[in-house]
Amino acid sequence: MLEMQNVVKIYRTDLIETHALRDFNLRVADGEFVAVTGPSGSGKTTFLNVAGLLEGFESGSYRLDGKNIGELDDDARSRTRNQKIGFIFQSFNLIPDLDVFDNIDVPLRYRGFNAAERRRRIERVLELVGLASRARHVPSQLSGGQQQRVAIARALAGEPRFLLADEPTGNLDSLMARQIMDLLEEINSRGTTIIMVTHDPELANRAHRNVHVMDGQVTDFHAFESPLAAAV
Amino acid sequence: MEIRPILSAMMRNRSGVLLVGLQIAITLAVAANAAFIIQQRLEKIGRPSGVDAANMFYVYSYGYSPSYDSKPTLAADLDTLRRLPGVLAASSTNGMLLSGGGSANSYQASANTKAPQIPGNYFEIGEQGLNALGVKLVAGRNFRADELTYSGLDNLFPKQIIVTRTMAKALFGDERVVGRLVYSPTGDAAEIIGVTQNMMGSWVDNRHPENVVFHPILQRGARLTYMVRTEPGRRDELMARAEKALSKPGDGRFVVWVHSQEHYIKNSYRSDRRMVVFLWTMICLMVGVTALGIVGLATFLVNARRKQIGTRRAIGARRIDIVRYFMVENGLLTAFGVIAGAGLSFLFSYWLSNMFALPPLKLRFVLWGIAALLLLGQMAVFIPARRAAAVPPALATRTV
Ligand SMILES: Nc1ncnc2c1ncn2[C@@H]1O[C@H](COP(=O)(O)OP(=O)(O)OP(=O)(O)O)[C@@H](O)[C@H]1O
Ligand SMILES: [Mg+2]
Numbered sequence: 349m350l351e352m353q354n355v356v357k358i359y360r361t362d363l364i365e366t367h368a369l370r371d372f373n374l375r376v377a378d379g380e381f382v383a384v385t386g387p388s389g390s391g392k393t394t395f396l397n398v399a400g401l402l403e404g405f406e407s408g409s410y411r412l413d414g415k416n417i418g419e420l421d422d423d424a425r426s427r428t429r430n431q432k433i434g435f436i437f438q439s440f441n442l443i444p445d446l447d448v449f450d451n452i453d454v455p456l457r458y459r460g461f462n463a464a465e466r467r468r469r470i471e472r473v474l475e476l477v478g479l480a481s482r483a484r485h486v487p488s489q490l491s492g493g494q495q496q497r498v499a500i501a502r503a504l505a506g507e508p509r510f511l512l513a514d515e516p517t518g519n520l521d522s523l524m525a526r527q528i529m530d531l532l533e534e535i536n537s538r539g540t541t542i543i544m545v546t547h548d549p550e551l552a553n554r555a556h557r558n559v560h561v562m563d564g565q566v567t568d569f570h571a572f573e574s575p576l577a578a579a580v
Numbered sequence: 581m582e583i584r585p586i587l588s589a590m591m592r593n594r595s596g597v598l599l600v601g602l603q604i605a606i607t608l609a610v611a612a613n614a615a616f617i618i619q620q621r622l623e624k625i626g627r628p629s630g631v632d633a634a635n636m637f638y639v640y641s642y643g644y645s646p647s648y649d650s651k652p653t654l655a656a657d658l659d660t661l662r663r664l665p666g667v668l669a670a671s672s673t674n675g676m677l678l679s680g681g682g683s684a685n686s687y688q689a690s691a692n693t694k695a696p697q698i699p700g701n702y703f704e705i706g707e708q709g710l711n712a713l714g715v716k717l718v719a720g721r722n723f724r725a726d727e728l729t730y731s732g733l734d735n736l737f738p739k740q741i742i743v744t745r746t747m748a749k750a751l752f753g754d755e756r757v758v759g760r761l762v763y764s765p766t767g768d769a770a771e772i773i774g775v776t777q778n779m780m781g782s783w784v785d786n787r788h789p790e791n792v793v794f795h796p797i798l799q800r801g802a803r804l805t806y807m808v809r810t811e812p813g814r815r816d817e818l819m820a821r822a823e824k825a826l827s828k829p830g831d832g833r834f835v836v837w838v839h840s841q842e843h844y845i846k847n848s849y850r851s852d853r854r855m856v857v858f859l860w861t862m863i864c865l866m867v868g869v870t871a872l873g874i875v876g877l878a879t880f881l882v883n884a885r886r887k888q889i890g891t892r893r894a895i896g897a898r899r900i901d902i903v904r905y906f907m908v909e910n911g912l913l914t915a916f917g918v919i920a921g922a923g924l925s926f927l928f929s930y931w932l933s934n935m936f937a938l939p940p941l942k943l944r945f946v947l948w949g950i951a952a953l954l955l956l957g958q959m960a961v962f963i964p965a966r967r968a969a970a971v972p973p974a975l976a977t978r979t980v
Binding site: 393396397400401402403422423426427429430431434435437438439441443444445446447450453454455457458459502503506514 | 582585588589592593887888891892893894895896897898899900901972973974976977978979
């Protein structure tokens with residue numbers, strides 16, 4: 349369960365203050381697949397960053413799995429990200445110096461698993477994303493869709509409760525985008541809660557629920573409805 | 581520890597890593613050899629002179645007038661010097677210790693002309709000579725006043741001599757040599773009447789600086805040098821007094837200079853001290869440049885990996901994990917550098933010992949160098965590593 353109440357996030361630069369989130373309220377139940385939509389600059393990435401503990405916030409309350417996130421120190425936030433959250437980025441964010449196997453290994457090493465456990469998990473998720481034969485390829489030897497599947501494998505290897513994705517198909521063509529979406533649906537069907545930011549109405553429609561963000565706030569949300577309908 | 585993935589990431593930045601690794605290797609090779617040479621020079625500079633150098637000085641007198649007579653001048657001067665309160669002993673001498681100039685002769689343990697010739701640095705002194713040096717006899721006796729002769733061509737080789745322990749050993753392989761005869765290459769014989777503690781002779785660069793022999797001979801001629809030893813702490817005062825006491829207007833001679841024994845020691849080791857300073861400066865510069873190289877490479881790698889660092893943070897790395905990554909990477913880099921550098925050190929030493937006849941490098945200088953460079957690397961990489969740890973995790977979503 350993810351619960352945000354009146355969360356405020358302000359970016360300050362020398363010149364201006366940007367209220368990226370203002371009184372942001374959202375509840376996501378376990379097992380949900382939520383699509384977050386909204387115009388550019390509305391605060392979708394900011395929301396995901398706060399939700400994923402990549403950034404702090406100024407006020408409001410945020411509880412993840414019953415834990416008050418505002419109270420955690422930097423190390424505890426790192427641990428929470430490592431154990432409970434999987435990230436999928438628009439530009440994949442694989443480590444270019446490491447091959448597929450070692451990329452998936454990174455969060456598992458931070459988790460402190462032993463070598464046998466890590467190998468077991470890596471092989472399992474590589475099987476799941478269909479890239480078992482590419483374990484020793486480096487990212488530059490893979491297509492965009494394959495790289496994103498590796499990133500998904502990396503996010504899943506720790507068996508997180510939440511998967512946060514910021515436009516996971518933004519850099520992919522529509523065929524690959526659909527394959528990634530199929531994969532995410534399958535993952536969600538096994539119990540992982542997914543929150544996905546997307547600009548693609550077709551993909552947003554496949555989620556259980558759409559959350560529309562505008563000007564740093566959730567304007568409305570409708571389960572199983574198109575974001576276009578919600579905007580009317 | 582995540583050594584293997586760090587290694588494979590290093591392999592992808594090969595050129596920078598190789599350059600800095602090579603720099604570390606060269607620094608180790610040069611610094612270890614330089615430190616070894618420094619240590620030898622310091623050991624040389626720190627050798628005990630064996631004499632009471634702190635309380636010794638020399639007076640040089642030059643007689644210029646036609647009426648000048650050296651024999652009575654010498655006797656009067658010695659008397660004057662010995663009467664100065666605080667003077668312990670005074671003697672004439674043919675040379676100054678550790679001054680870079682002196683006299684040498686060959687000595688043989690038997691009259692056989694084929695017997696090995698042992699080089700000896702000889703000093704012509706009077707009955708107070710040993711006392712003026714502050715050198716003690718370990719066996720036998722001192723010269724008596726009636727054994728002294730004046731220097732001249734006819735008595736180049738005296739009837740009695742005193743030798744240092746080292747000279748005794750060099751001649752006879754034994755220190756119990758009192759009463760034995762020593763020969764000059766021309767067959768003159770002298771009896772060894774005493775053996776002294778070891779002391780340095782005239783030359784700091786002599787291969788056998790402690791092969792010293794004393795002859796019971798007084799100086800004569802226009803140039804007279806006196807060797808004086810004072811009570812502790814009164815040297816400078818007595819140097820001024822001695823100069824004044826021997827400078828009487830109208831006696832046909834003047835005091836050219838008065839120098840302390842330490843003045844000569846300082847001059848003799850000047851080039852050694854310069855070498856030490858030069859090598860130290862070189863070590864510091866090389867180490868400094870290497871530290872800059874390490875900081876530069878680490879800074880470059882941190883900047884090039886900002887997105888990757890943000891991603892690592894996003895997927896669970898704590899700040900300490902990021903710091904550790906760069907520390908381990910640097911440790912591996914330095915380890916490769918010093919392994920190559922250790923080999924290079926001995927190659928360099930081999931070349932140096934062939935070129936300049938230096939002794940071979942001792943292993944412990946390489947080991948200390950390795951330890952110092954590992955520490956230096958860890959210190960140099962710490963600041964860039966901390967900067968890396970400060971990369972915010974949100975960078976993962978905010979960069980494309
Ligand atoms: N680090 C930052 N410093 C200052 N302002 C920022 C920073 N990050 C985001 N913002 C601002 O916060 C607001 C919300 O940005 P955010 O990235 O959340 O938008 P978004 O909905 O994800 O947009 P897009 O669809 O284009 O990705 C924007 O006005 C943006 O300019
Ligand atoms: Mg965004």
